[in-house]
Amino acid sequence: MKISKTLITEEEIENKISEIADEINAKYKGEELVVIGILKGAFIVISDLAKQLQIDVAFDFMSIKSYYGSESSGQVKIVKDLEYDISNKNVLIVEDIYDTGLTLSNLKKLLESRNPKSVEIFCMFVKKGVSQDPMDINYRGFEIGPEFVVGYGLDYNGKYRELPYLAVLS
Ligand code: IMP
Ligand code: MG
Numbered sequence: 016m017k018i019s020k021t022l023i024t025e026e027e028i029e030n031k032i033s034e035i036a037d038e039i040n041a042k043y044k045g046e047e048l049v050v051i052g053i054l055k056g057a058f059i060v061i062s063d064l065a066k067q068l069q070i071d072v073a074f075d076f077m078s079i080k081s082y083y084g085s086e087s088s089g090q091v092k093i094v095k096d097l098e099y100d101i102s103n104k105n106v107l108i109v110e111d112i113y114d115t116g117l118t119l120s121n122l123k124k125l126l127e128s129r130n131p132k133s134v135e136i137f138c139m140f141v142k143k144g145v146s147q148d149p150m151d152i153n154y155r156g157f158e159i160g161p162e163f164v165v166g167y168g169l170d171y172n173g174k175y176r177e178l179p180y181l182a183v184l185s
Contacts (some may be wrong), residue, residue, distance in 0.1 A: 016171060016184050023157055023181040028167060032060070035137065035154045036067035039107065042135075043070045046103045051097065054078040054121070055176070056111030059168040060139045060156075064109065075099050081118045091121040102130045111168045112140040115153065140164065140181065159180075 039048075050068075052061040054076050078095035106126060110119055115134065119136060126134055137154035142161055162185070165171050165180030175182070 018165070018175070018178075018185050019148045019185045020180045022159060022162075022164060022183050023167075025179040028156070029063075029080055031156050033067060033127050035156065036064055038134060038154060039064075039137075040067075040069050043072075046105055048073075049099060049101055050074050050107045050109060051101075051126070052076045053108065053110045053118075054095065056170070057109045057139075059176070060111065060137075061109050064137075073099065077122075079118065081121060085150065091118065091125060093125075100129075101126065103132050105133045106131045106135070108134065108136045108139045110136065112142065112164070113138045114142050115170045121153075127129060127154045139167070140169075 023111070041059045045173070048070055050061065050065070050072055052058060052074065055078070061074065063159055065153050075097045076095065080094055081090070082093045108122060108126065113119055113162050119138065123134060123136065135153040136151065139153060139156040141158050143158050144161060158167065159181070162183050165175035165184050166180055166182045168176050169181070170176045171184050175184070
């Protein structure tokens with residue numbers, strides 16, 4: 016497996032993060048927000064976003080595994096849970112990529128069961144033609160094709176997360 020081409024450049028990513036940070040700053044002005052990064056993939060997008068937020072914000076992290084059962088819509092196993100109690104808080108989930116949507120839809124249900132004030136989702140890359148109904152993603156970075164991508168937090172067997180751009184692996 017090798018990197019075959021750059022799909023989204025570092026500059027395009029920087030511009031997009033600025034746009035989305037502006038939207039989030041406007042939306043949560045005067046409010047408190049807990050940004051929840053989904054490890055490991057979201058660690059780079061979270062740190063880039065964090066530097067541009069000008070609101071009352073706290074950060075927490077969660078690590079989960081989804082099971083892709085044949086019948087059930089899947090379950091999430093919590094590998095690392097949140098440190099904060101999110102009841103009555105505004106929550107923004109930050110995820111690296113939306114593929115089948117299973118991870119995010121399960122996670123959203125799980126977090127909603129903890130009675131937050133609100134839950135929104137920011138997903139950096141969204142694969143088109145996903146197999147589940149497209150769920151409510153409030154902030155989306157880029158729509159991409161079905162190919163396997165790495166970089167900007169995304170890995171192949173644990174590698175390539177550090178690339179500052181998004182690349183196709185083939
Ligand atoms: P979903 O539950 O199918 O939406 O899967 C989302 C998770 O699968 C992401 O959080 C990634 O960890 C992983 N994933 C899906 N597509 C890719 C890809 O193209 N490159 C790297 N990881 C991916
Ligand atoms: Mg992931």
